[in-house]
Amino acid sequence: GENVEQHPSTLSVQEGDSAVIKCTYSDSASNYFPWYKQELGKGPQLIIDIRSNVGEKKDQRIAVTLNKTAKHFSLHITETQPEDSAVYFCAARRGYQKVTFGTGTKLQVIP
Amino acid sequence: AAGVIQSPRHLIKEKRETATLKCYPIPRHDTVYWYQQGPGQDPQFLISFYEKMQSDKGSIPDRFSAQQFSDYHSELNMSSLELGDSALYFCASSPRNEKLFFGSGTQLSVL
Numbered sequence: 001g002e003n004v005e006q007h008p009s010t011l012s013v014q015e016g017d018s019a020v021i022k023c024t025y026s027d028s029a030s031n032y033f034p035w036y037k038q039e040l041g042k043g044p045q046l047i048i049d050i051r052s053n054v055g056e057k058k059d060q061r062i063a064v065t066l067n068k069t070a071k072h073f074s075l076h077i078t079e080t081q082p083e084d085s086a087v088y089f090c091a092a093r094r095g096y097q098k099v100t101f102g103t104g105t106k107l108q109v110i111p
Numbered sequence: 112a113a114g115v116i117q118s119p120r121h122l123i124k125e126k127r128e129t130a131t132l133k134c135y136p137i138p139r140h141d142t143v144y145w146y147q148q149g150p151g152q153d154p155q156f157l158i159s160f161y162e163k164m165q166s167d168k169g170s171i172p173d174r175f176s177a178q179q180f181s182d183y184h185s186e187l188n189m190s191s192l193e194l195g196d197s198a199l200y201f202c203a204s205s206p207r208n209e210k211l212f213f214g215s216g217t218q219l220s221v222l
Contacts, residue, residue: 034210043115043201043213044154089153098144098167099203099211101153 002027004092006102014110019077021105023090026071030092033066033073034099038087047088048075080109113137115204115214123220124192132187132217136204142166143185144211145177148199160185161207192221 003026013019025033031052036044050057050064050073057064063076077084090102116135124130136143142161146154156169160179171177174192179185189196197220203211 036213041218043203043215046210046212049210096161096166096207098156098159098169100156103153 002030002092002094002097002100004090004100004102006090006105008105009103010106010108012108012110013080015080015082017080019075019080019084019107019109021075021088021090021107022072023074023092023102024070024072025092025100027092027094028068028071030094032093033064034091034093035062035064035075036089036091036101038089038104044089077107080107082109082111085109115202115212117200117202117214117217119217120215121218121220123222125222126192126194128192128221130189130192130219132189132200132202132219134185134187134202134204134214136183136185136202137212140204140206140212141183142205142207143179143183144203144205145171145185145187146201146203146213148201148216150198154201157187189219194221197221 006023034049037047038044061078066073088105091099093099118133144159145157148154157171158177159167163179174190177187199216201216203213205211
């Protein structure tokens with residue numbers, strides 16, 4: 001089955017700086033890569049996603065890049081704000097199958 | 112916009128008791144997923160349903176069962192509860208092969 005690794009497990013940045021979270025996946029047939037933000041006591045919230053036929057996608061301060069050859073994908077958050085503090089999960093999915101999550105990154109934005 | 116609704120929000124049970132968790136997907140979403148998330152862990156896939164039929168199965172104990180009803184809501188039934196079953200249980204819904212949206216979860220505590 002799919003295995004998704006995520007780094008770093010914790011990340012502290014100053015407000016206004018950028019944050020980068022990296023993931024690798026094992027199943028070369030995975031074709032959908034969502035990113036979720038989870039705040040304490042809440043469910044994962046989809047913030048951005050990318051499909052395997054696209055190399056990069058951007059939505060305001062958030063961008064995701066995908067390298068299919070290396071089986072890497074990354075989340076980039078620019079101009080970080082305190083409200084960006086949360087746990088972020090990358091995930092991968094093959095076709096109609098379940099979404100497999102990475103181990104999570106706890107992001108702390110220091111005002 | 113309508114979201115995934117889960118009930119109850121919190122549930123406290125004794126060991127060896129049973130519990131039933133309910134999930135109401137977003138209207139017109141035909142696929143439901145159940146995930147279990149332990150403290151500080153990533154969500155682990157339990158089971159999914161597409162058009163009321165089980166579509167995939169993950170690390171779900173034999174003590175657990177689930178089904179999707181004609182109105183597309185789903186229930187996760189958990190019997191002979193153990194201390195280790197204490198976790199957040201999330202339901203997610205999606206149109207087939209599309210984005211997954213998660214509910215706020217049910218916090219199950221087994222005493």
